[in-house]
Amino acid sequence: MATSTQPHGWRLAGRYALLIGVAVLVLFPIWVMVVGAFKPGNKVLQDPLLPTSVTLDTLRQAWRDGNLGRSLVNSTVVALLVTVAQVVTSVLSAYAFAFLKFPGRTFVFGVFLATLLVPFEATVVVNRETIQDLGWLNSFQGLAVPFLATAFGTFLVRQVFLQLPKDLREAARMDGLGHLGFLREVAVPLARPTLGALALFGFLSSWNQYLWPTVISTDDDWDTVQSGLRTLSQAQIDKPNLVIAGTVIVALPIFLILLVFQRQLVRGLTAGAVKG
Amino acid sequence: MSRRWRDAPLAVAFLAPSLAVLGAFVLYPLGRAMWLGHQRCGATGGNCQSNGWDQYIDVFRSDEFQQAFSVTVRFALLTVPVGLALGIGLAVLADKHLRGMGFFRTVFSSTVATSVAVASLMWFFLLNPSVGVLADWIGGVAKDPGLLRDESTALWAVAVSSIWANLGFTFIVVTAGLQSIPADLYESAYVDGAGGWMRFSNVTIPMLGPTLLFAGVVLTSRAFQSYGEFDLLTGGGPNGSTTSLTYLVYGNNSIIKNNDGLQAAVAVLLFLVLLVLSVLQIRGLERRVHYGN
């Protein structure tokens, strides 16, 4: 991946300058929000770039008004459920598409891909009815079940499986490994970095799920952080700072996870690149 | 048992979990929506009666659908190419073993942590004409009446928010793609006398093929299905200039609110549009994609 020439001297300085410039642009909205979250209500419009006054009151009130404590629990449980389930179902179906031969394989794969194209808004009302009939309106299962499988994950893992050398499969067969053995001993370990990425994306997309939680929960104990945030955003006019503070609280856990996983992810990606 | 069918039982077992969930929560609602799309229902949900399958055609050709379709397409044309280009740019920029690169990589991927709600609210405040920081800096239209309030700039402004929010995702995906390009390809090119730009266009871009295809399809499908941005930033306005197809289906200010049959028809038509687009994208581009092996 890295070229054999490393920049040095002016080119190095130039690269760093560019990096810093872009980083500033990317971080700018986040910085403004973080600064605003710590400002007291009356000062939120002054000096938006500098933390001239710092208080925890806004955050505390946003926490209270948005019922963020309970929502964080709900979001976490649901996201974990969804993440685990998505990895498992994606690995299984990707294996089927990559290594198993059966009639209609292309067609079924096409159907899978087609599900990526179905706009969520089209399914929301019917899904709500289904969940309602199952009695799962205010529950973890209701929040998680529609997302336990995803064609996105299947697609991603299938790509990785397809790139595994054919001789690996041959070698495994000679070692007496059937499909399940090959899956367990060879395919999954080699796909681990991608599975890690999939888990991360699965967690994120569940955490960021915007529409579904607002539709199926009628009991605000079952709000997730995003629906809590949406409620906050419809707050009265005197509280733009509350919305900003809520935004920061909701994004914070993910930033922390990203911080931790970013290193794993990069290490995993660099180490796991299959090279001959 | 014939060879073709030998793997079938195992395949069924492996595919069953995904198919069960996708079938119940994506395909079944889609089917219902397709059936509902030719009906008209009372505002309170019941009393559905058929209005003829030509309802689909009329909906497709109606003013509101055409405008929403145009908005959606323009939105995708704005966000997808720019998003891809920026993602590639940032990934290449951060693709060196330099000191502190880990920090920069974290920064560049950070927007993936922002949800639609979070990102939209951030930009809503930044661009607010009365009190937003960016509005003050940009001046002009941004202050009066505001980038999100002016018909000619609103869609651009929403696009910027969306591009920013998707930057992290594209960066991560392209970085992963870059990591899997074998170093010897670059070395061969270097030995051949190719300069930096030549190496980029003749090695990097082609080898990134599958990655870019993947990212492109995902970004396009996301762009076509965007909803939260429009809901929070503009409420579909001003004057319908940011009413995308999804907002037409589900938005609070949509003219077909509480009109189940028409909502279903628009949603199904959106799906068909996406289907055609994706087939074109994959067919048109996959041949150019170099899978290696």
Add this chain to the structure above:
Amino acid sequence: MTTMRIPPAARTANASRSARRRATSAVAVIGCLVLAACGSGKSILEAGNEVRPTTTPPTTVPGQTTVPTAPPTTEPRPIDSLPSCDMSALDAAAADGPVELLFWHGMSNELGRELERIADEYNASQDRVEVRLEFQGGYEQTIDKYLQSNTDNRPDLVQMPEYTVQLMVDTQSNVPVQACMDDAGYDASGILPSALGAYATESIQWAMPFNVSNPVLYFNKKVFRDAGLDPEAPPLTLAELAEYGRTIQATGAASYGVALDSAPDGGGGWFLEQWLAKEGEFYSDNANGRSAPSTRVLFDGPTGVELLTGLHDVVANGGGVYVGENPGGTDAFLKLADTSAPAAMTIATSAALGAVLQFVAGGIIQGIGVEDLGVAPMPSPSGAPGTLIGGASLWITAGRGDAKAAAAFEFVQHLVSPEIQSQWAAATGYVPVNAGSVDLEPLRTVYTADPRFKVAYDQVAQTPDEPTSNGPVLGPLREVRVTAAGAMAQILNGADPATALADAATLANSLIADYNARRDNAG
């Protein structure tokens, strides 16, 4: 993985093959888009229709006086055909312990907290009914969830905003509050007549008003003083509004006079209904849909055109500023806090008063304190007093058992009692629906100490007792408001009022016809 160098020759061959392929895809895509461009020029509402549904609305010729159609004499809906209410069921059930009452509401933040306080106190004070509040996130979400739920998943009592009257009636899912009032022998004379009237149609009292608000004028007294205007004499007519705006601009006390928005629930939709009512005009036919379902809107008549021309003039020549469609609800007010080009006045709901005062107290508007914020009645073309009822009301759900319905009405009586309304109004800034509340603490002190809170109440109290004082009852009222708001936006941006209103009216009439047709589908 074996790596491959791409030989130069192959590269070129690949490139031309893929270029051709790329061209084909591009053509295909463009082809699809061209096909799509063959629009029909018709509205989506007419999709699939062979015959235009029900009544063909007569086209209004601008300038022709619209003679309001005499309300057709129709039988009032017999209350016996509707779900009944039996208050004794509560006595029977309460013998076994308190009856749990599930109450969905859309009150956020302080409003929600005050409602919770009231409910907690109520639960503690008696043991027949136990109220359980569920906040649904806002009015729109409450409506959506109510419509999408089956009876088992609906609440026993629900708070619905004022524009959903016809929609709720058409759900056929409620016990009309009148049934309970009759059964309990409830004396509704204490409730403000216009508040009750807002939720009565076809001669039945469907719901009980709970929180009432109306639009008021907020203005910056300091700017008034700087401009040489009397802060105790705010503008009452549109003409004065424009004049004040010009003065403010001329003296440089602020950059603009009034900030107007075109939100459906604000300047574009709701306020239009208010202004027409103040001028004594019906918004839609059949007495605003209250004697029989409406078939068309009337806002494109001469009064409407004159009104919107006046508003346009305020923005164009009267120092006013148009702030857009205001999707977040805060734009118009934040214009007063703009440091570089502030406005001095805006029209907004009285329900926001408490929040706005806190906002100002925090110093968000440079240079003014709480005492500098003025509140005045909403200006109108002729300066006539009076207002339509805004806010929300309480609806009792049918099909959940007599005990629950009775419990619901029991709690409703508590919520609209003079004492509770006094507390509710004092804490929130809503207008009390019970006339007796004004003389009770804590409201009495609030009104004497800060007369700004009384402006909204006075507006309601001064509303003449006319049929036009009850706002329109339309099934698709929200969508019609969105349409009207669209016209308002265009007009404030400079379009011709008569044309814009006529177009909006055509679309609104289609919405109404479509709604009526769909409702009558099955029978």
